Amino acid sequence: MKQYCFGADLGGSSVKLGLFTTAGELLEKWSIPTRLENNGAYIVSDIAAAILAKMAGRAIPADEVQGVGLDVPGPVLKDGTVTVCVNVGWGRFNVREELEQALGGLRVCVANDANAAALGEQWMGAGKGHQNVVMVTLGTGVGGGIIVDGHILEGAHGSGAEIGHMLMLAEDEVDVSCNCGLRGCLEQASSASRVVDYAKKLLRETDLDSPLRAFDDFAAKEVCDACAAGDELATRAIDRCCTTLGRALGILGTCIDPEIFLIGGGMAGAGELILGRVREVYRRSVFQAATETPIECATLGNDAGIYGSARMVID
Amino acid sequence: MKQYCFGADLGGSSVKLGLFTTAGELLEKWSIPTRLENNGAYIVSDIAAAILAKMAGRAIPADEVQGVGLDVPGPVLKDGTVTVCVNVGWGRFNVREELEQALGGLRVCVANDANAAALGEQWMGAGKGHQNVVMVTLGTGVGGGIIVDGHILEGAHGSGAEIGHMLMLAEDEVDVSCNCGLRGCLEQASSASRVVDYAKKLLRETDLDSPLRAFDDFAAKEVCDACAAGDELATRAIDRCCTTLGRALGILGTCIDPEIFLIGGGMAGAGELILGRVREVYRRSVFQAATETPIECATLGNDAGIYGSARMVID
Incomplete structure (x- = not known):
């Protein structure tokens, strides 16, 4: 070497x-x-x-x-x-x-x-010491990477681990198609951008009071902050994000059974607000042997x- | 060697x-x-x-x-x-x-x-020549195996590729829990046993005419035969099996992106009746790069x- x-x-x-x-x-x-x-x-x-x-x-x-x-x-x-x-x-x-x-x-x-x-x-990050890791990045989109026995799962068409495009939602749960052309991708509920979009939709379509109404525009950080402060509208948007992600990780835990899941990207900055919700849904969505698999934040950032x-x- | x-x-x-x-x-x-x-x-x-x-x-x-x-x-x-x-x-x-x-x-x-x-x-079977294969066996239950770069994906808890327990159905789409304790597993729609159960449920709960009414009891083979002959009730049971499996393979194609999918077990005996339906759903459920991945019958049987x-x- x-x-x-x-x-x-x-x-x-x-x-x-x-x-x-x-x-x-x-x-x-x-x-x-x-x-x-x-x-x-x-x-x-x-x-x-x-x-x-x-x-x-x-x-x-x-x-x-x-x-x-x-x-x-x-x-x-x-x-x-x-x-x-x-x-x-x-x-x-x-x-x-x-x-x-x-x-x-x-x-x-x-x-x-x-x-x-x-x-x-x-x-060298939060997966150090493990050979089998699934990582999901919640940013503008939802990215994913699957490490099996220390190597990237690349896929036959170079599109292994397109986790953000797992079809997780029914067609009527989304208003538009995903950029990839499918309709109902994980990304459409769980990316930072779609969390903001969904909060805005709730602002338009419901009468719920919310501190988010005071903003001209806002980002996922503001939705997380409002959720942390107990705001119902923001909580609905965060719950949709985390429930869909928890179910997706449940499927990945059942099929791939990694040693650890890592969550990265902007949304992961909210820490336990996101992780706690995702873990709760994961545990009741995954094959029994894998219920205790840790779900943690990535640590290397950019x-x-x-x-x-x-x-x-x-x- | x-x-x-x-x-x-x-x-x-x-x-x-x-x-x-x-x-x-x-x-x-x-x-x-x-x-x-x-x-x-x-x-x-x-x-x-x-x-x-x-x-x-x-x-x-x-x-x-x-x-x-x-x-x-x-x-x-x-x-x-x-x-x-x-x-x-x-x-x-x-x-x-x-x-x-x-x-x-x-x-x-x-x-x-x-x-x-x-x-x-x-x-040495239908996957010969490929290093990355996902196999699903439709029998009493739904079994699965994932081969990555020529090796079994074993999983951290020895439960890699528990494909039959991917949570694919909403809780209200099933009447009972799966043997594994979850509710809504792929197996609950797509195993040979559950196809029979679902056909029997339709016999009880609908007035649909069907050649299956002539049997005291029947197996998945009879449901496939009735479907092939155009029977609506049997077709509904087979469609539920194949739609759920096609969506599950879509998720696996998006995340694992194998070179080929293989279907084995008793239900695979019906050949194109099953494969054609599964392929059709798969193609509209998977990330674009993987839409042409072949879905074929396993050949080694028992x-x-x-x-x-x-x-x-x-x-």
Whole structure:
């Protein structure tokens, strides 16, 4: 095992980068802008340049670098082909081969960003010490990652662990279709954005008094705060989010039976307000052997992606 | 790799046994009764005696035997501990260690029977050539097995792939609780037994004419036959089975994204009557990338367990 590795986490506005020891210590992190011009044609060379510059600056020779991991916001096939990354303008190409070439032959591994975040948490975050971890990220959407025996469950079409698109709601429980085209996805009840939408719908369609009526606009944080203060309208929105997520985790506990579930993303910031409700529903929705599986908050925050990306090259 | 291996499939009335080449050829199969006396205390030694006798009879020396796989009707932990096997009277003990000792030190692997069946189909049945397979068996209950990268997904509590207990129905869609204690399991709509129960409920509670009214009693086969002949009542029972299964496979396709789904057990005997309906629901319930994943019948029938058990020792 060589001494160093790099992790890169590609987002729509910036690429986060991390230099790690292969033992899992984050030595330095920094970021570069994501250049969206020409359908993201410069992104791969920008990442390579940033890493090569860091190696030069720290006088790290290539033969002390185990490799470079990269996660991207879209499906990734086993050979490192991305099929589409809408946020950065990419169509189908083999990003692994292209980045390897740009890095002068350093080993490259590529994964989906939600999957990499799960691997990062399993390696050095709240999942440390476990080999089988299911992570769900509650943000603008609902992302997911499944780690089986220490490895990402990638899926035959690079869409393993699309947990946010588990069909959990009846068609008449949602007003519109999900971005993915289905109708009734977990994401439609449990993402931070949909929690806000649902609270707004209740404000429009009910006469319930609520401190949320005082806002021109608000985010999931305000819904969580109002719920914590006992507001009925906010509580309904949070309960819908947590009940649907608890049932989804129940199905995952029954089928995958991980050692631990981790919840990340903005909504997880509300801590026990969310976790307590999710655990309660989970326990009465899951096959008996798995009722005591812990459900905890992720701990690496926005660094989970660079940790997981770095971890991929250590095998 | 040595030349031979054995697979054993423990059921409530008999133990099926198979002698295989490690290349996957079934050379001979036979069975012995399952002795239930003394809480199944003689089962392990009976299996060992049967295998040692076969080796002696065929003059196969121990150093040409790769090992012996055994599947059992209950949860199995990674170290070979069974926690409970109601059908054969077993409580908690390490069956792997006990069978290894009885076999004079031959390598032993142990798995749950539904998981072993999935591995058998992946090795030499309808899943041959694929590394990622999800199998569902529609019999008295609904069993499941998930193969990820050629290995059984065992789960942290030995209850990975308890697909039959995915909570798929609303509480008011079922009249009673499932044997597992939950209410609304896939099994409650899609097992052969529950298809019959549901048809009988429709006979009692509706005035629908049906050829099933001519029977004193009937099995799932008769419901399938009546459905194939266009009977509305039977069609309702089959549709409920297939719709619920199709939605469950949709969730599994979204989360696990296997290369192929396999349907086994008695109900699979009806072939396209079941498969066609399941595929139709699956395609509109799954994340887009996985809509074309094949759903086919398993092909090894009752031999799937001995194949999968034998496969476990080849790694």
